Structure formats: structure tokens, C-alpha cells
Amino acid sequence: MATNETISTFIPPVRTLMGPGPSDVHPRILNAMGRPTIGHLDPMFVAMMDEVKGLLQYAFQTKNELTIPVSAPGSAGMETCFVNLVEPGDTVIVCQNGVFGGRMKENVERLGATAVMVQDEWGQPVDPNKLEEALKAHPEASTVAFVHAETSTGAQSDAETLCRIAHTHDCLVIVDAVTSLGGTPVKVDEWGIDAIYSGTQKCLSCTPGLSPVSFSTAAVARIKARKHPVQSWFLDLNLVMGYWGEGAKRAYHHTAPVNALYGLHEALVILQEEGLENAWVRHQNTHLALRAGFEAMGLSFVVPEAARLPQLNAVTVPEGVDEAAVRGRLLNEFNLEIGAGLGALAGKVWRVGLMGHACNAKNVLFCLGALDAVLSDMGAPITRGAAVPAAQVLIV
Ligand SMILES: *Cc1c(COP(=O)(O)O)cnc(C)c1O
Numbered sequence: 001m002a003t004n005e006t007i008s009t010f011i012p013p014v015r016t017l018m019g020p021g022p023s024d025v026h027p028r029i030l031n032a033m034g035r036p037t038i039g040h041l042d043p044m045f046v047a048m049m050d051e052v053k054g055l056l057q058y059a060f061q062t063k064n065e066l067t068i069p070v071s072a073p074g075s076a077g078m079e080t081c082f083v084n085l086v087e088p089g090d091t092v093i094v095c096q097n098g099v100f101g102g103r104m105k106e107n108v109e110r111l112g113a114t115a116v117m118v119q120d121e122w123g124q125p126v127d128p129n130k131l132e133e134a135l136k137a138h139p140e141a142s143t144v145a146f147v148h149a150e151t152s153t154g155a156q157s158d159a160e161t162l163c164r165i166a167h168t169h170d171c172l173v174i175v176d177a178v179t180s181l182g183g184t185p186v187k188v189d190e191w192g193i194d195a196i197y198s199g200t201q202k203c204l205s206c207t208p209g210l211s212p213v214s215f216s217t218a219a220v221a222r223i224k225a226r227k228h229p230v231q232s233w234f235l236d237l238n239l240v241m242g243y244w245g246e247g248a249k250r251a252y253h254h255t256a257p258v259n260a261l262y263g264l265h266e267a268l269v270i271l272q273e274e275g276l277e278n279a280w281v282r283h284q285n286t287h288l289a290l291r292a293g294f295e296a297m298g299l300s301f302v303v304p305e306a307a308r309l310p311q312l313n314a315v316t317v318p319e320g321v322d323e324a325a326v327r328g329r330l331l332n333e334f335n336l337e338i339g340a341g342l343g344a345l346a347g348k349v350w351r352v353g354l355m356g357h358a359c360n361a362k363n364v365l366f367c368l369g370a371l372d373a374v375l376s377d378m379g380a381p382i383t384r385g386a387a388v389p390a391a392q393v394l395i396v
Contacts, residue, residue, distance in 0.1 A: 015331070016358070018367055019339035020151045020312060021179070022201035022208050023355035025263075029206055032266035033259045040256040048265055049244065049256070055268035059181060059204075059276070060196065060214045062188035066237065067214040068244040069264055070197070071257050074178040077197030077211025079107060080235045081174045082145075084215075084223045085195055088112030091141040093134050093171070095126040097157070098150035099342050100176055108145075111231060116141065122344045123314070125307040126157040128165055135169040144171045149180035151202075152342040154314040154351065155303045156184060160191040167192055172219055178202055181212070182271055182356055183283045183311035194219040200260075203283070203311055205356030206267040209260055279356075283310040286359045289394040290352065293368035296390035297375075298382045302349055311359065313352040314345065318380045323347060326374055334370040361395040 017024045038045050056067045070077050082104070086092055090113040094104045097120040108115040116138050118130045126146050135141060144166035148159045159175055166173045172194040177186045182203035188196055194216045200206035215223070215237070223230075223237055230236035234254065243253035271279060287310030291301070294315050302314040317323040323340065327350070330336040339351035352367065368387040376384045 013335060015335045015337050016363060016366065017337050018353050018358055018363060019337045020202075020351050020353055021199070021355060023203070023205055023353055024358035024363075025207055026205045026267065026270060026357040028270060029263045029266045033207065033263040035259070035262055037258050040258055041250055041252070045256075045258065046250060049261070052261060052265050052268065053244070055265070055272060056212050056214070059212070059268060059271060060186060060188045061190065061276070062214050064188065064214045064216055066220055066241065066245075068212070068240070069200070069261065070211040070213055070235070070240075071254060071260075072211060073201075073209055074197065074199030074211045075103070076235065077178070077199065077213050078103065078176060079232065080211070080213055080237065081195040081197055082107035082111060083230050083232045083235050084237045085143055085172060085174060085219060086111045086113045087226060087228050090114070090143065091116060091138055092143040092145060093118060093131065093138065093141050093166075095131060095144070095146035095157070095162070096120070097124055097126055097153065097155060098122050098147065099152035100147045100150060100178075104145045104147070104174075104176070123153045123155055123302040124304070125155050126162060128158065128161045131162055132165050135165065135171070139169070141169070141171055143174060145174040145176075147176040148186065149177065149184065149309050149312065151179040151312055151351075153302060153345065154309045154312040155307045156180070156309045157307070159193070160187075163192045172216075172222060179309065179312060179355075182276075182279055183359070184309065185280055188214055188216075192216075200264055200267065202353075203279075203356040203359075204264070204267045204271065205358070206263050207260065209257065210264055212264075283354060283359050285394075286310070286354050286361065286364060287313065289361065289391040290354060290364045290368070292394050293364065293387035293391035296383060296386040297368070297372060302345065311353060311355045313354065314341070314349045315352065316349055317347070318375065318382055321375065321378065321380045323350060326350075326371070326378070329374045330370055333374070334366075336367060336370050338367070338371075364391050364395065
């Protein structure tokens with residue numbers, strides 16, 4: 001048996017993170033996180049918390065007062081939305097086109113509510129007509145939930161249309177924007193999203209562990225009018241609002257992850273400096289260069305062009321190639337991480353992320369060059385040496 005005596009300081013390798021998250025963290029953010037810890041009720045820290053709220057309102061494009069980071073990862077943001085808005089006996093329409101819609105179903109059922117599933121094929125966006133039919137068949141439904149950017153497949157759904165349909169049937173809408181926020185347009189107020197959650201480690205280029213959320217006035221009214229107490233004490237927004245809310249009473253609820261919030265603050269300052277629209281354009285243009293490279297190599301995309309996420313590229317593994325061995329070589333020989341397929345797509349695709357700070361020309365050329373080298377060496381049926389030149393012409 002190994003003994004702990006051999007254990008010393010952990011020094012992680014320097015990797016390039018082009019998987020489904022976490023993505024490369026901006027050095028300015030890592031720097032911010034190394035600053036001195038202060039008390040979470042220190043007036044200087046409380047002032048910074050207010051700035052984080054304002055910056056998150058910008059990122060989400062909302063005036064919602066209840067816009068805060070939950071002190072836990074994206075999955076806790078998901079859970080925050082469901083535990084607060086859903087009560088036992090409710091009916092929730094859950095649209096599923098990948099892994100994360102399945103987790104929404106789990107959340108609904110564990111709350112003693114009924115999940116009515118609207119299923120679409122993995123790789124396709126959610127079909128608004130199917131949502132409409134489900135709402136007609138279930139007039140008792142009070143909530144609609146869907147994933148805006150399905151990280152398991154790289155498909156983006158039309159959030160604006162889905163929200164409009166849900167509201168026509170008097171439902172509130174819960175949206176997963178973990179992978180979309182900061183990478184593609186997310187317009188909470190314009191689209192009428194009632195509850196939304198995201199994560200810090202995808203297109204915000206921050207470390208994992210926080211989940212920005214935002215709730216509309218209609219959502220807050222429902223939370224305040226609940227018949228049953230919220231099942232989770234930690235995620236009960238009635239309590240969290242006393243900590244993050246206006247008026248700076250700042251009743252102690254939990255100890256905020258102080259240094260993680262320095263990091264999120266810096267990530268949001270960086271986003272504001274670049275400008276949301278510019279960030280969206282950068283993701284799209286960089287994706288087009290990566291796409292040109294993949295296609296020149298002979299790999300094809302899983303998602304139809306109109307629904308393709310620029311920040312998550314799911315491409316097919318060439319015939320006869322051991323996809324895990326390729327990822328292993330990229331990691332060991334090039335310090336490059338790309339993602340595997342999940343669920344129905346396991347073993348069939350790679351998921352290549354271009355998220356936030358990692359979404360740049362250097363990473364596109366590096367990834368294509370490294371993948372070309374490894375696949376060529378393994379004798380895979382690809383067009384060798386074509387990927388980098390195809391991407392290059394779109395970069396310079
Ligand atoms: C990553 C992700 C999550 C979960 O976030 P964690 O921070 O890993 O808990 C949820 N939904 C989507 C779409 C994601 O990509």
C-alpha cells in the first residue's frame with residue numbers, strides 16, 4: 001500500500017483545454033483568485049458582490065434583480081431553478097435532445113412532480129412544434145424546461161421561439177445556458193426567460209465551481225407564493241435573497257467562496273471589456289476556421305449547420321479509429337485535451353470546445369495540427385496535411 005509520505009505539492013501540467021469544459025482559464029482570472037482572502041461580510045467584499053451582480057446582468061442581458069452566482073457548479077444552478085419553481089404534484093414539460101435534458105427530468109421527478117418529455121434526436125435542436133403539441137395535450141403544465149446549448153451534442157435550440165410558445169400556454173420557462181453564456185447570444189429579458197442558470201468554466205473562462213443564475217419577477221412571485229417549503233435548505237432562494245439581496249442586510253447564510261468570486265468578477269470584467277457582441281463574433285469566426293480544417297481532413301459534423309454551436313464542435317471519428325487512444329495521445333504528447341462523445345454518441349464522436357479564452361486562432365491551428373499528426377501516424381483514413389492550410393486561410 002502506498003503511504004502518504006511520498007505525497008508533496010501538486011503541480012498540474014500546463015494543458016490546452018479544448019473539451020466540453022473546463023476551458024482554458026484566463027491568466028488574469030487565476031491572478032485575481034490568488035489575491036488575499038477577506039471576510040465575506042467585509043464591506044469591501046460586499047461592494048464587490050454588488051459589482052458581480054451588475055456584471056452578470058450585462059452577461060445575461062437582463063434587468064432581473066435576482067441575478068447572482070450560486071456557490072456551487074452548474075448542476076447546482078440547475079437544481080436551484082427546479083427546487084424553487086417546482087412543487088410536488090406540478091407538471092413540467094422537459095425538452096430533451098441530449099444528456100442534460102435527462103438531468104432535468106431527474107430533478108423534476110425527485111421533487112414529486114411529473115415530467116412530460118418532449119424528445120428530439122441527439123444532435124438535433126428541440127422541435128418547437130413538438131413543444132406546442134405537448135402543451136396542448138397537457139394544459140395542467142406550469143413550467144417548460146430546455147437546454148439552450150446541448151454540450152453533449154453541440155446543438156443549439158431556438159430559445160426565443162420556445163419561450164414564446166411556453167408563455168402562450170401560461171408556463172414559466174427554465175433555461176440551461178451553461179455552455180451558451182458568453183459564447184452565443186443569450187437575451188434573458190428580450191426572450192422572456194423566467195429562470196436561467198449557467199456555469200463559470202465554459203465560455204466565461206473561469207474556474208469551475210460557480211453557477212450564475214437569474215430569475216424574472218414572475219419567477220420570484222411564484223417562489224414567494226409557494227405552498228410547500230423549498231426542499232433544499234442551501235438552495236432555497238428565499239434564504240439566499242437575504243444574503244445576496246438589495247438593502248445589504250447580508251444575513252449570514254453560508255460563507256461565500258471569496259476567492260472564486262474574485263475570479264468570476266475578473267472574468268466578467270474581461271467579458272465587458274471585449275463586449276458581448278464581439279465575443280459572439282469571435283466564437284463564430286473561430287469556429288468557421290476550425291470547421292474548415294475538420295472538413296478538409298475528412299471529418300464531418302454531427303449537428304446540422306443551422307443549429308451548430310460555435311463553442312462545441314462534435315465531429316465524427318474516422319472508421320476503425322480507437323477514439324480514446326487518440327485523445328490519450330493528444331493529452332500525453334501534446335498536452336491537449338478534447339472531449340469524448342457521451343451517451344448515444346459515445347465512441348462515435350469527439351467534442352472539441354472553443355470556449356471563451358480558449359477560442360482563438362492559435363488553438364485552432366494547434367488542435368488541427370496535432371490531430372492530423374496523431375491520426376496520420378495511426379494510419380487513419382483522413383486527408384493528411386490539409387486541415388491546417390484550410391483553417392489558415394480563414395484566420396489571416
Ligand atoms: C457543464 C454543463 C452542466 C453542468 O455544469 P457543472 O458545472 O459540470 O455542474 C449543465 N448543463 C450543461 C448544458 C453543461 O454543459
